[in-house]
Amino acid sequence: MAAPQQKLTNPKRLLADLHKLRSFGSVGNGVVRPALTPIDVESRHWLVERMREAGLDAQIDGIGNVFGRDQRAAHTLLLGSHTDTQPEGGWLDGSMGVIYALEVARALRESGRFSERGVDIASWVDEEMRFANFLGSRTFAGLLEPTDAYPIVGRDGVALEHALRQASLIGRPVARLDPKRHIGYLEAHIEQGGILEASNNRLGVVTAIVGIRSLEIEFSGQQNHAGTTPMHLRRDAGTALLKFWAALEERLRPVVSPGSVWTVGRVVLHPGAESIVPGKASLLLQLRDVDSDVLARMELAATTLGSEVAATTRAEVAIRPTLRNAVPAKMNPRFQQALAEAAQLLAPGHWMTMPSGAGHDAQVFSPLMPTGMLFVPSIGGISHSFDEDTREEDIALGCEVFTTAICSLLDSLP
Amino acid sequence: MAAPQQKLTNPKRLLADLHKLRSFGSVGNGVVRPALTPIDVESRHWLVERMREAGLDAQIDGIGNVFGRDQRAAHTLLLGSHTDTQPEGGWLDGSMGVIYALEVARALRESGRFSERGVDIASWVDEEMRFANFLGSRTFAGLLEPTDAYPIVGRDGVALEHALRQASLIGRPVARLDPKRHIGYLEAHIEQGGILEASNNRLGVVTAIVGIRSLEIEFSGQQNHAGTTPMHLRRDAGTALLKFWAALEERLRPVVSPGSVWTVGRVVLHPGAESIVPGKASLLLQLRDVDSDVLARMELAATTLGSEVAATTRAEVAIRPTLRNAVPAKMNPRFQQALAEAAQLLAPGHWMTMPSGAGHDAQVFSPLMPTGMLFVPSIGGISHSFDEDTREEDIALGCEVFTTAICSLLDSLP
Numbered sequence: 001m002a003a004p005q006q007k008l009t010n011p012k013r014l015l016a017d018l019h020k021l022r023s024f025g026s027v028g029n030g031v032v033r034p035a036l037t038p039i040d041v042e043s044r045h046w047l048v049e050r051m052r053e054a055g056l057d058a059q060i061d062g063i064g065n066v067f068g069r070d071q072r073a074a075h076t077l078l079l080g081s082h083t084d085t086q087p088e089g090g091w092l093d094g095s096m097g098v099i100y101a102l103e104v105a106r107a108l109r110e111s112g113r114f115s116e117r118g119v120d121i122a123s124w125v126d127e128e129m130r131f132a133n134f135l136g137s138r139t140f141a142g143l144l145e146p147t148d149a150y151p152i153v154g155r156d157g158v159a160l161e162h163a164l165r166q167a168s169l170i171g172r173p174v175a176r177l178d179p180k181r182h183i184g185y186l187e188a189h190i191e192q193g194g195i196l197e198a199s200n201n202r203l204g205v206v207t208a209i210v211g212i213r214s215l216e217i218e219f220s221g222q223q224n225h226a227g228t229t230p231m232h233l234r235r236d237a238g239t240a241l242l243k244f245w246a247a248l249e250e251r252l253r254p255v256v257s258p259g260s261v262w263t264v265g266r267v268v269l270h271p272g273a274e275s276i277v278p279g280k281a282s283l284l285l286q287l288r289d290v291d292s293d294v295l296a297r298m299e300l301a302a303t304t305l306g307s308e309v310a311a312t313t314r315a316e317v318a319i320r321p322t323l324r325n326a327v328p329a330k331m332n333p334r335f336q337q338a339l340a341e342a343a344q345l346l347a348p349g350h351w352m353t354m355p356s357g358a359g360h361d362a363q364v365f366s367p368l369m370p371t372g373m374l375f376v377p378s379i380g381g382i383s384h385s386f387d388e389d390t391r392e393e394d395i396a397l398g399c400e401v402f403t404t405a406i407c408s409l410l411d412s413l414p
Numbered sequence: 415m416a417a418p419q420q421k422l423t424n425p426k427r428l429l430a431d432l433h434k435l436r437s438f439g440s441v442g443n444g445v446v447r448p449a450l451t452p453i454d455v456e457s458r459h460w461l462v463e464r465m466r467e468a469g470l471d472a473q474i475d476g477i478g479n480v481f482g483r484d485q486r487a488a489h490t491l492l493l494g495s496h497t498d499t500q501p502e503g504g505w506l507d508g509s510m511g512v513i514y515a516l517e518v519a520r521a522l523r524e525s526g527r528f529s530e531r532g533v534d535i536a537s538w539v540d541e542e543m544r545f546a547n548f549l550g551s552r553t554f555a556g557l558l559e560p561t562d563a564y565p566i567v568g569r570d571g572v573a574l575e576h577a578l579r580q581a582s583l584i585g586r587p588v589a590r591l592d593p594k595r596h597i598g599y600l601e602a603h604i605e606q607g608g609i610l611e612a613s614n615n616r617l618g619v620v621t622a623i624v625g626i627r628s629l630e631i632e633f634s635g636q637q638n639h640a641g642t643t644p645m646h647l648r649r650d651a652g653t654a655l656l657k658f659w660a661a662l663e664e665r666l667r668p669v670v671s672p673g674s675v676w677t678v679g680r681v682v683l684h685p686g687a688e689s690i691v692p693g694k695a696s697l698l699l700q701l702r703d704v705d706s707d708v709l710a711r712m713e714l715a716a717t718t719l720g721s722e723v724a725a726t727t728r729a730e731v732a733i734r735p736t737l738r739n740a741v742p743a744k745m746n747p748r749f750q751q752a753l754a755e756a757a758q759l760l761a762p763g764h765w766m767t768m769p770s771g772a773g774h775d776a777q778v779f780s781p782l783m784p785t786g787m788l789f790v791p792s793i794g795g796i797s798h799s800f801d802e803d804t805r806e807e808d809i810a811l812g813c814e815v816f817t818t819a820i821c822s823l824l825d826s827l828p
Contacts, residue, residue: 193642227771228607263640357641
């Protein structure tokens with residue numbers, strides 16, 4: 001058993017900052033702070049001040065990212081997550097990772113151990129897709145130009161350009177990834193699922209972020225009067241959809257991995273009236289796995305089944321991919337190892353490796369540089385909800401593990 | 415083979431009136447003339463004039479029914495249908511039966527055969543449920559008081575009282591069923607299905623109008639993130655709904671009659687998002703049969719299955735009847751016989767008996783007096799659509815058969 005260590009981080013300060021951030025847009029136990037709304041912009045100004053107090057050169061950039069740069073260091077690990085929320089979000093989703101990054105910066109400075117190497121930290125704007133998925137991290141990574149993004153209209157009908165202008169951010173320079181400076185990316189996040197809790201683990205070292213493929217599968221038959229059309233004369237699009245849906249699991253089972261998930265999240269029968277035999281019927285099928293090959297096999301199984309159902313019923317089928325750009329993202333083995341060693345040191349036997357079923361800004365960076373992620377448990381596995389929460393001991397432990405791993409990487413990276 | 419007969423009806427006059435009525439609210443091949451809209455009221459005034467020309471004492475009453483009374487007769491058969499349309503309706507649905515009734519009245523008067531006995535004819539307002547199902551026929555039958563119906567708000571947000579006031583009909587007396595005077599009810603209608611066409615028949619003698627039962631079946635599970643919730647931890651309400659829907663046919667088959675129909679017209683997964691495991695899932699199931707016992711067995715099979723699915727999954731189920739007042743309506747055997755004899759005389763071998771899968775005003779009257787219905791074919795089985803149509807020869811033949819049957823009944827009824 002390892003001897004008790006001097007702590008690197010300050011849990012009281014960490015929790016105080018998390019609760020202060022929660023106060024911007026708090027509603028009950030939750031938070032309403034979608035990206036670039038007035039309350040979100042206000043919280044970004046607060047965050048800039050906290051970063052400056054931590055000795056960083058910090059500002060909000062021209063897309064809304066809050067970026068804090070360690071001016072003393074020539075090479076840095078990039079740390080970040082997001083502080084924007086779902087329309088009805090929890091207080092930790094994203095925010096915890098940003099305040100961890102802030103605490104790491106403070107802890108490193110206080111430790112006096114690093115000078116040439118350090119951390120740059122960020123709150124990436126709009127991870128929760130008010131305007132576009134990974135707007136901030138993609139801009140930082142150079143995958144998106146602000147001016148190209150200006151016309152994007154958010155789900156509430158507001159254009160990004162208008163929101164940036166209202167926030168007095170339009171025209172500001174944007175911070176960018178610097179391959180010579182940034183030697184890796186790390187992000188901490190709540191799990192948002194129930195795997196850690198169910199297995200009595202307190203930390204999850206992420207192995208990969210799942211890729212997502214979504215298909216809209218629409219069957220067309222003949223719309224008819226539900227009273228005057230006998231069963232044998234019907235070409236009911238809903239019946240074809242049912243045949244597809246009912247056979248889906250047995251077609252996917254042979255090709256999936258143990259961690260694969262698939263979800264039928266929406267079904268629409270048209271015109272959707274009690275007395276009308278549906279002429280069209282569509283469902284939205286989402287497939288997730290950490291392995292591109294598995295994803296491809298799942299998609300093939302689903303599309304093959306769709307065609308077979310169309311051939312054996314009197315319906316036609318149209319299959320449209322609705323999301324193809326979320327490819328699986330493998331985490332760097334060296335980064336996984338550093339996180340695992342820190343977890344084993346501070347919570348021996350109470351950590352595990354696991355994939356991330358949800359998407360994170362880390363997947364934007366993983367093709368560009370070594371990337372790692374650390375999870376802490378979500379109580380009841382609940383997220384994207386006002387009820388989202390994590391035990392304070394787990395929040396504090398996660399930050400200490402995260403910081404320990406970062407010190408190890410800063411020490412050992414070439 | 416019977417010798418060619420002198421025709422009772424005048425097909426040219428019949429078709430001219432049908433085309434004139436079509437001109438009120440015509441859009442392309444279809445008609446937009448919902449009950450008590452200005453164009454519908456205009457058409458009712460036109461109809462009153464045509465009835466008066468036919469020698470009837472006619473007016474629009476205080477609920478919007480157009481009623482034409484044969485003042486010479488002490489006992490009458492009541493003939494009718496409706497001239498209001500669906501929001502996007504066909505030109506013959508209802509209208510054909512009303513103009514048939516007008517032509518019968520003219521034909522009887524011209525034949526000079528009846529004096530003590532005759533026909534009263536009507537266009538029942540709002541069969542298509544802008545405000546309430548069978549508003550006009552139920553009022554005439556004494557099942558509904560106009561003042562009780564005034565507060566009903568139509569599907570377009572207009573109150574019935576307002577619509578009647580706009581039409582200057584409010585406060586007028588209403589015509590009522592007179593059990594001493596009215597010896598039976600007859601209605602002709604387009605089939606609205608494809609059975610006659612598919613069997614190469616030109617006339618359908620209706621045996622019964624189906625009863626309808628509708629159930630909303632809702633499963634409740636646990637709403638969750640579709641990425642972070644493994645398959646084995648899910649309580650997916652959609653999966654429970656699928657299990658119900660997939661097993662429904664094999665549960666209904668043993669209890670249905672050959673003419674039973676069942677329709678899943680709507681499915682809703684809540685919240686209906688691609689990345690969320692549904693927490694609620696509901697479907698709308700409609701059951702139709704001419705036999706109350708069969709309907710009851712179908713409903714029992716469906717509700718039993720719903721409970722079984724809830725018991726074998728981790729979902730809860732709630733089952734709500736949404737429509738219970740549409741009971742099956744048997745047509746009178748003597749009236750069926752008169753219509754069948756007329757059909758066999760004028761179209762030997764090209765008629766059939768059949769149930770009506772759709773609802774009609776006749777079902778309001780069938781518990782109150784002997785009732786009969788005659789169908790003519792719908793091209794392609796299409797109805798409730800601008801494309802609804804019937805061949806002119808079939809329209810003319812149907813009217814002659816209808817009139818022949820009515821003469822036979824007026825001759826023979828006690």
